[in-house]
Amino acid sequence: xxxxxxxxxxxxxxxxxxxxxxxxxxxxxxxxxxxxxxxxxxxxxxxxxxxxxxxxxxxxxxxxxxxxxxxxxxxxxxxxxxxxxxxxxxxxxxxxxxxxxxxxxxxxxxxxxxxxxxxxxxxxxxxxxxxxxxxxxxxxxxxxxxxxxxxxxxxxxxxxxxxxxxxxxxxxxxxxxxxxxxxxxxxxxxxxxxxxxxxxxxxxxxxxxxxxxxxxxxxxxxxxxxxxxxxxxxxxxxxxxxxxxxxxxxxxxxxxxxxxxxxxxxxxxxxxxxxxxxxxxxxxxxxxxxxxxxxxxxxxxxxxxxx
Amino acid sequence: xxxxxxxxxxxxxxxxxxxxxxxxxxxxxxxxxxxxxxxxxxxxxxxxxxxxxxxxxxxxxxxxxxxxxxxxxxxxxxxxxxxxxxxxxxxxxxxxxxxxxxxxxxxxxxxxxxxxxxxxxxxxxxxxxxxxxxxxxxxxxxxxxxxxxxxxxxxxxxxxxxxxxxxxxxxxxxxxxxxxxxxxxxxxxxxxxxxxxxxxxxxxxxxxxxxxxxxxxxxxxxxxxxxxxxxxxxxxxxxx
Numbered sequence: 241x242x243x244x245x246x247x248x249x250x251x252x253x254x255x256x257x258x259x260x261x262x263x264x265x266x267x268x269x270x271x272x273x274x275x276x277x278x279x280x281x282x283x284x285x286x287x288x289x290x291x292x293x294x295x296x297x298x299x300x301x302x303x304x305x306x307x308x309x310x311x312x313x314x315x316x317x318x319x320x321x322x323x324x325x326x327x328x329x330x331x332x333x334x335x336x337x338x339x340x341x342x343x344x345x346x347x348x349x350x351x352x353x354x355x356x357x358x359x360x361x362x363x364x365x366x367x368x369x370x371x372x373x374x375x376x377x378x379x380x381x382x383x384x385x386x387x388x389x390x391x392x393x394x395x396x397x398x399x400x401x402x403x404x405x406x407x408x409x410x411x412x413x414x415x416x417x418x419x420x421x422x423x424x425x426x427x428x429x430x431x432x433x434x435x436x437x438x439x440x441x442x443x444x445x446x447x448x449x450x451x452x453x454x455x456x457x458x459x460x461x462x463x464x465x466x467x468x469x470x471x472x473x474x475x476x477x478x479x480x481x482x483x484x485x486x487x488x489x490x491x492x493x494x495x496x497x498x499x500x501x502x503x504x505x506x507x508x509x510x511x512x513x514x515x516x517x518x519x520x521x522x523x524x525x526x527x528x529x530x531x532x533x534x535x536x537x538x539x540x541x542x543x544x545x546x547x
Numbered sequence: 548x549x550x551x552x553x554x555x556x557x558x559x560x561x562x563x564x565x566x567x568x569x570x571x572x573x574x575x576x577x578x579x580x581x582x583x584x585x586x587x588x589x590x591x592x593x594x595x596x597x598x599x600x601x602x603x604x605x606x607x608x609x610x611x612x613x614x615x616x617x618x619x620x621x622x623x624x625x626x627x628x629x630x631x632x633x634x635x636x637x638x639x640x641x642x643x644x645x646x647x648x649x650x651x652x653x654x655x656x657x658x659x660x661x662x663x664x665x666x667x668x669x670x671x672x673x674x675x676x677x678x679x680x681x682x683x684x685x686x687x688x689x690x691x692x693x694x695x696x697x698x699x700x701x702x703x704x705x706x707x708x709x710x711x712x713x714x715x716x717x718x719x720x721x722x723x724x725x726x727x728x729x730x731x732x733x734x735x736x737x738x739x740x741x742x743x744x745x746x747x748x749x750x751x752x753x754x755x756x757x758x759x760x761x762x763x764x765x766x767x768x769x770x771x772x773x774x775x776x777x778x779x780x781x782x783x784x785x786x787x
Binding site for chain 1: 596599600664666674677678679680681683684685686688
């Protein structure tokens, strides 16, 4: 991207949206990456020559995708209300989730992923349990499986210590001067920390593209933090890379092209591979923002007593 | 330059009364010789690139490649392409009818400062079906078929497509005035169809030798062909 004036930066030259260029200086566009690569790393006297632009573009995009999965730490956040059928449709650019929370009374409460399955596909069955088919030979399916139905209609108890726990609201009991609640009376002497969470739970059905919640999340506000692949819905004009990773992307393209090219000596491929890896490490360190001020804040708390 | 070359050719051919070639024959041989040398520029350019990669080429005045690039650039033309009928992504490639000159080599096609990538017919379907590499307004592509270039992606309105290409050199024509009475035709460059060689003056020797070879074959004089062939080979080797 060419350099822009302060006016263009702060107010987008008077055009809408005003914030179009805010923070843009951190990034280099996909177009610049491809053009710079063709100009500087490809040609008659370079290791890479006679390569089609679409190959360079492909590897540039692959590098950006890989960086988006972890190195960039660019978390997208989407807040939506959960529907009556307790589903939250994954965003169109969703690749993986980072954290899912629910937002209630101004407080963000992180949720835990249910360790038990909470959704299933089902087929209609006859009285003798034989599966029913339509005229095309496809098995007939109900709208909801019994598992889903019981969850959506709040009939499914939870092993978590939330309001769906079968012991929630039960009277407590007193034993040797202590009151115990939410537990069956019997031989249970410890807490299963894995399920000791009072918040609603969820489970992600990746293939179906939805997050299934327990029944306490109906109409509740959910905040999904997730990572995308940086392809911006296929709009090449919006694809960018943090400048700290610019050199890495060039090195990645070179390595991928040399690695798949016939007749390139192994030491050349190795050199490209090492350059790529080293640049990725450097960029990650730079992006991690480990600097004295931040370390100092951590070190100040080292002598604090944990009670 | 064309008259000097013709005089030289005739002088060599007439030695020992070997023979004579008419203006019509000379023009045919001249065009053939010019095309031979013109095509050689590209091979010579590639040869110099390889020499540079082997680090056996110099810079400044020793930069031979630069000279070839300058000669080739002399034939460079940049012109807008003509849309083919109503299709918004179909354009005629450069030709005498559309841009005023045929193309020898298309160097680039671009629109709005963005270069379109030439893609082989065998790849275009794959390219279009790949989410990561499908042609976009930022990275457009084109294919060619016959005298038509097809642009991708298809837009609702036809964009302005510009082409930078290397045209063929114009056919040289030695024009003359016929004085009759079995006199020699006299060179006349005021004729409307007069066309000098378009190659640079340092190619005059090569042109002469090429034409001599064709003329030698024509008059069945083997010694002329051998002499011209050897002279040309010597000159070519000395330029490497």
